[in-house]
Amino acid sequence: xxxxxxxxxxxxxxxxxxxxxxxxxxxxxxxxxxxxxxxxxxxxxxxxxxxxxxxxxxxxxxxxxxxxxxxxxxxxxxxxxxxxxxxxxxxxxxxxxxxxxxxxxxxxxxxxxxxxxxxxxxxxxxxxxxxxxxxxxxxxxxxxxxxxxxxxxxxxxxxxxxxxxxxxxxxxxxxxxxxxxxxxxxxxxxxxxxxxxxxxxxxxxxxxxxxxxxxxxxxxxxxxxxxxxxxxxxxxxxxxxxxxxxxxxxxxxxxxxxxxxxxxxxxxxxxxxxxxxxxxxxxxxxxxxxxxxxxxxxxxxxxxxxxxxxxxxxxxxxxxxxxxxxxxxxxxxxx
Amino acid sequence: xxxxxxxxxxxxxxxxxxxxxxxxxxxxxxxxxxxxxxxxxxxxxxxxxxxxxxxxxxxxxxxxxxxxxxxxxxxxxxxxxxxxxxxxxxxxxxxxxxxxxxxxxxxxxxxxxxxxxxxxxxxxxxxxxxxxxxxxxxxxxxxxxxxxxxxxxxxxxxxxxxxxxxxxxxxxxxxxxxxxxxxxxxxxxxxxxxxxxxxxxxxxxxxxxxxxxxxxxxxxxxxxxxxxxxxxxxxxxxxxxxxxxxxxxxxxxxxxxxxxxxxxxxxxxxxxxxxxxxxxxxxxxxxxxxxxxxxxxxxxxxxxxxxxxxxxxxxxxxxxxxxxxxxxxxxxxxx
Numbered sequence: 001x002x003x004x005x006x007x008x009x010x011x012x013x014x015x016x017x018x019x020x021x022x023x024x025x026x027x028x029x030x031x032x033x034x035x036x037x038x039x040x041x042x043x044x045x046x047x048x049x050x051x052x053x054x055x056x057x058x059x060x061x062x063x064x065x066x067x068x069x070x071x072x073x074x075x076x077x078x079x080x081x082x083x084x085x086x087x088x089x090x091x092x093x094x095x096x097x098x099x100x101x102x103x104x105x106x107x108x109x110x111x112x113x114x115x116x117x118x119x120x121x122x123x124x125x126x127x128x129x130x131x132x133x134x135x136x137x138x139x140x141x142x143x144x145x146x147x148x149x150x151x152x153x154x155x156x157x158x159x160x161x162x163x164x165x166x167x168x169x170x171x172x173x174x175x176x177x178x179x180x181x182x183x184x185x186x187x188x189x190x191x192x193x194x195x196x197x198x199x200x201x202x203x204x205x206x207x208x209x210x211x212x213x214x215x216x217x218x219x220x221x222x223x224x225x226x227x228x229x230x231x232x233x234x235x236x237x238x239x240x241x242x243x244x245x246x247x248x249x250x251x252x253x254x255x256x257x258x259x260x261x262x263x264x265x266x267x268x269x270x271x272x273x274x275x276x277x278x279x280x281x282x283x284x285x286x287x288x289x290x291x292x293x294x295x296x297x298x299x300x301x302x303x304x305x306x307x308x309x310x311x312x313x314x315x316x317x318x319x320x321x322x323x324x325x326x327x328x329x330x331x332x333x334x335x
Numbered sequence: 336x337x338x339x340x341x342x343x344x345x346x347x348x349x350x351x352x353x354x355x356x357x358x359x360x361x362x363x364x365x366x367x368x369x370x371x372x373x374x375x376x377x378x379x380x381x382x383x384x385x386x387x388x389x390x391x392x393x394x395x396x397x398x399x400x401x402x403x404x405x406x407x408x409x410x411x412x413x414x415x416x417x418x419x420x421x422x423x424x425x426x427x428x429x430x431x432x433x434x435x436x437x438x439x440x441x442x443x444x445x446x447x448x449x450x451x452x453x454x455x456x457x458x459x460x461x462x463x464x465x466x467x468x469x470x471x472x473x474x475x476x477x478x479x480x481x482x483x484x485x486x487x488x489x490x491x492x493x494x495x496x497x498x499x500x501x502x503x504x505x506x507x508x509x510x511x512x513x514x515x516x517x518x519x520x521x522x523x524x525x526x527x528x529x530x531x532x533x534x535x536x537x538x539x540x541x542x543x544x545x546x547x548x549x550x551x552x553x554x555x556x557x558x559x560x561x562x563x564x565x566x567x568x569x570x571x572x573x574x575x576x577x578x579x580x581x582x583x584x585x586x587x588x589x590x591x592x593x594x595x596x597x598x599x600x601x602x603x604x605x606x607x608x609x610x611x612x613x614x615x616x617x618x619x620x621x622x623x624x625x626x627x628x629x630x631x632x633x634x635x636x637x638x639x640x641x642x643x644x645x646x647x648x649x650x651x652x653x654x655x656x657x658x659x660x661x662x663x664x665x666x667x668x669x670x
Binding site: 002003006007009049050052053078079083085086087088089090093094096097099100101102103104105106107108109115118119122123125126127128129187188189190191192310311312313314315318320323325 | 341384385388414418420421425428429431432435436437438440441442444450453454457460462464523524525526527645647649653658
């Protein structure tokens with residue numbers, strides 16, 4: 001059986017992480033997870049003349065590091081799944097254009113790492129290849145000017161706002177390997193509860209996270225306690241509280257919840273208000289802190305649940321609410 | 336064997352088109368393929384207050400029509416693969432948000448219909464579901480103001496420019512069915528030959544089309560003549576000439592080439608310069624003219640090769656060249 005319920009897949013031959021790596025910016029490298037990052041840049045330009053090119057360079061570097069750890073050249077990949085937050089996903093296209101790897105461009109907003117892991121796992125478990133790469137990125141400076149205001153404007157931020165992580169995370173999955181393994185995936189539906197405040201994305205995404213986590217638990221018949229950690233992508237402080245409240249209404253107490261947006265910055269020392277966000281947030285936390293922790297024996301079973309807000313500045317200006325999505329990926333040290 | 340060469344998959348249980356449909360705008364409905372479209376709108380606003388909402392409404396309508404033809408409700412889909420050209424792919428997210436279907440957002444520029452068909456076929460042939468939807472769209476008015484100039488500006492167009500199709504195409508694929516069938520897929524690599532003229536996307540994409548078609552023929556051991564038609568997405572008139580020239584250099588004469596960008600408009604009567612473009616171009620031609628023609632016995636084997644330009648206005652302003660991509664999907668009346 002490859003399907004549990006309507007939304008959850010169980011992988012007959014769980015794909016294995018062969019390599020994973022990340023590159024982050026200066027602020028992220030000064031946060032609580034500093035030691036878990038492969039590269040902490042002191043220069044967020046990454047030597048490039050524009051922020052978009054900086055993001056692309058950072059994403060390319062993360063993939064190279066993950067490939068190195070897996071002992072592979074780009075030609076060792078059957079597929080590359082990539083995405084970012086930039087208009088037309090140029091961060092990814094320009095990072096991938098010299099790699100010569102069959103390419104799938106994804107747009108799942110900050111959930112893209114989850115979307116990529118799900119599709120890569122389907123490709124490998126489906127027997128279509130031996131190795132697949134997943135890489136995503138976000139950059140505070142390219143995001144800020146695209147989504148909000150020019151950096152030079154120095155606008156105030158509301159307490160519910162989140163800080164886009166400058167970071168890229170890459171994973172190389174293999175059909176065979178020593179683990180950790182991707183054992184299950186629950187593909188999310190779009191959930192929109194009418195939140196219109198683009199400075200409160202945690203609230204916009206929490207209902208999608210609740211929906212996907214509940215569906216995953218129902219489909220698999222697992223209790224939340226099966227997992228050592230249930231880790232959402234970037235709900236931040238407020239969104240995390242809302243998630244717990246929504247789940248409580250359904251009789252679920254999450255005692256083992258963590259959120260990458262809360263983990264990556266120090267709320268006291270780093271002034272990021274509600275926490276981190278961006279594709280690179282959960283991707284850099286997964287490919288460092290979380291997977292390293294699994295390898296070190298800290299955790300045996302994780303449910304990785306990246307969240308995304310599928311809106312745009314144009315949809316917001318036109319008065320639209322913010323559609324949210326969340327995919328859940330079960331990762332286990334043993335098959 | 337599920338893989339031929341490095342880039343081509345052969346589907347052991349070829350997914351079948353269960354339903355396919357399209358909705359186009361006024362200009363497209365006045366073109367040579369008028370009779371092949373399911374709905375030709377006389378009002379490109381589709382009753383909405385903004386062009387982005389119009390595009391979303393059109394995309395949603397196309398999916399509904401395809402589901403109707405397949406005799407399915409949205410809940411009959413295991414997955415929905417969707418994409419468009421708008422920043423953050425809002426055309427698709429807002430079209431899908433009330434459908435309640437597990438959702439994968441894609442960004443492959445004008446190649447997205449191909450990317451979606453490939454991923455949907457992998458999902459079904461891999462055994463992860465019974466039915467998958469693919470839907471993409473483009474709208475002249477939302478694209479023009481996002482990529483070029485406000486409509487009211489009335490800018491002149493260069494002879495190599497293409498006209499973004501107002502159209503959406505949707506397909507419902509099933510693990511079982513009567514065909515036509517998706518038998519093979521060649522996933523494209525990004526190819527960038529340094530073209531910087533954003534008014535000449537045919538030239539930017541032709542090298543990617545040549546690369547993918549050559550790879551497909553090599554991987555499958557097929558001659559071009561195996562196919563009744565080899566149909567590129569939206570190379571337009573100039574890009575099509577360049578494709579044929581590039582293939583000739585490799586000793587391949589394509590006597591059976593067609594291009595959706597050339598097919599959809601009348602070059603004399605409709606003043607579109609080099610032809611049509613946009614995700615909706617090849618999607619509406621595939622889901623009408625091409626698949627209907629296969630059902631009528633006109634063609635038995637098609638190679639559908641959507642092309643995409645993975646750039647953005649920002650990358651162009653920053654002096655970057657235009658990365659191209661092309662996926663090839665082999666469609667056969669019989670398995």
